[in-house]
Amino acid sequence: MSNGRDKEEASFNNNLASLHFWNALFVALLALSGLLLFSDFWRSILGEARAWIRWLHIIVGFAAIVPPLLYLRLVSRHWKLLEGKFWQRFNVLVVPLLLMGWLVSGVLLWQFHAVGPSLSNVALWVHDLLVWIALPLFTYHSVTRLRWHKEPERYRSKMDGAFYTRKAFIRAVIGGGLTILVGPSLIKWIGNLGVGQELQAINKEDANKLLPAPQPLAKSAPPIGGGASAAFRIYTVTKLPSFNNDNWSFTIDGLVEEPVRWNWEQFVALTRSVQVSDFHCVTGWSVYNNTWEGIPLKDLLEKTRVKAQARVVKLYSGDGVYTDSLTLKQADIDDIMVVVMHDGKPIPNHLGGPVRLIIPQMYAYKSVKWLNRIELIDEEYIGYWGQRGYENDAWVKG
Ligand SMILES: Nc1nc2c(c(=O)[nH]1)N[C@H]1C(S)=C(S)[C@@H](COP(=O)(O)O)O[C@H]1N2
Ligand SMILES: [Mo]
Numbered sequence: 177m178s179n180g181r182d183k184e185e186a187s188f189n190n191n192l193a194s195l196h197f198w199n200a201l202f203v204a205l206l207a208l209s210g211l212l213l214f215s216d217f218w219r220s221i222l223g224e225a226r227a228w229i230r231w232l233h234i235i236v237g238f239a240a241i242v243p244p245l246l247y248l249r250l251v252s253r254h255w256k257l258l259e260g261k262f263w264q265r266f267n268v269l270v271v272p273l274l275l276m277g278w279l280v281s282g283v284l285l286w287q288f289h290a291v292g293p294s295l296s297n298v299a300l301w302v303h304d305l306l307v308w309i310a311l312p313l314f315t316y317h318s319v320t321r322l323r324w325h326k327e328p329e330r331y332r333s334k335m336d337g338a339f340y341t342r343k344a345f346i347r348a349v350i351g352g353g354l355t356i357l358v359g360p361s362l363i364k365w366i367g368n369l370g371v372g373q374e375l376q377a378i379n380k381e382d383a384n385k386l387l388p389a390p391q392p393l394a395k396s397a398p399p400i401g402g403g404a405s406a407a408f409r410i411y412t413v414t415k416l417p418s419f420n421n422d423n424w425s426f427t428i429d430g431l432v433e434e435p436v437r438w439n440w441e442q443f444v445a446l447t448r449s450v451q452v453s454d455f456h457c458v459t460g461w462s463v464y465n466n467t468w469e470g471i472p473l474k475d476l477l478e479k480t481r482v483k484a485q486a487r488v489v490k491l492y493s494g495d496g497v498y499t500d501s502l503t504l505k506q507a508d509i510d511d512i513m514v515v516v517m518h519d520g521k522p523i524p525n526h527l528g529g530p531v532r533l534i535i536p537q538m539y540a541y542k543s544v545k546w547l548n549r550i551e552l553i554d555e556e557y558i559g560y561w562g563q564r565g566y567e568n569d570a571w572v573k574g
Pocket of ligand 2: 411459541
């Protein structure tokens with residue numbers, strides 16, 4: 177009989193161990209792919225691969241529900257076994273809560289199109305916040321459970337509770353190390369939430385050198401929108417390009433009666449107007465109340481007298497890689513603007529200056545940074561993120 181009990185107990189322990197293994201594996205994969213998706217640094221290196229990593233992250237995210245669900249069969253017995261073990265019980269409660277939080281916010285992020293920008297903004301915030309809570313917990317947990325540091329049995333009674341045990345020492349080292357590793361990213365994240373908004377812009381001297389500087393209209397400075405609600409996340413799929421009067425120009429060509437090529441002096445002399453609008457990235461962040469100053473796209477196109485057979489407006493970035501497009505009909509929307517100023521200041525290099533596009537009614541991947549060429553063509557064109565699985569019509573809904 178005791179033999180049967182032993183067997184039964186061994187299988188219980190095996191089940192627990194294998195669930196723990198799968199849970200740890202999924203969480204590690206999610207952490208790794210998630211950090212790759214989050215980091216600006218990796219964003220430029222990954223380029224194309226980023227779209228695949230995003231899918232991997234979503235699929236593993238769903239798979240990660242399975243171990244906790246299977247664990248439900250074992251939980252009451254396991255809970256009793258953990259009598260008096262505060263931290264282990266803490267894990268049993270906290271891990272599923274974290275997973276639930278990620279699942280719900282993750283689904284909202286994945287379904288950004290259905291839920292609209294305000295909800296996916298909150299979801300992104302929660303998704304990130306849970307990472308900053310979990311990362312130290314999980315790393316600490318996995319490192320302290322590694323067998324190599326387990327206290328040798330014979331010392332245990334003597335050293336129990338002592339402040340300077342090997343265990344305590346390793347914990348302190350790991351805790352300190354983690355703070356150093358994770359701290360800067362955490363501060364940066366909080367900064368992005370608003371505390372240190374202006375920091376990046378002030379610390380970086382603009383890598384673009386274009387003279388003369390554009391002079392803001394009265395509606396831009398002070399900005400009639402009252403100033404943007406937050407900082408932009410800096411996105412690029414290439415190294416940041418930089419421009420000066422010699423290597424910058426703006427071309428409109430293709431199916432037009434009068435192709436044009438402006439240099440900077442000519443371009444800043446064009447008549448500009450001002451609008452206030454919101455800016456939404458599909459990954460769940462937005463910047464509200466931007467005061468943009470520039471030239472409405474439709475006005476620019478008018479100057480070139482677009483030919484009757486033109487159907488599509490193809491947009492090129494000066495980074496040499498990024499492109500997108502609008503149908504000629506979409507390009508007629510009044511608030512699509514080729515902008516040179518944001519909140520009364522020239523657009524800095526890292527945010528797509530000297531000239532970028534903004535399309536307030538569409539997700540911002542259509543808003544080509546470092547815009548320097550527009551070509552009129554007669555067939556559909558799918559741009560950078562469109563080729564990687566995002567919709568070509570990127571209307572913001574909700
Ligand atoms: N040339 C270029 N334009 C681009 C991108 C890019 O990587 N390269 N990213 C797009 C995306 S996905 C967004 S959300 C916005 C981000 O603009 P920001 O970097 O100024 O915040 O630019 C869009 N335009
Ligand atoms: Mo984006």
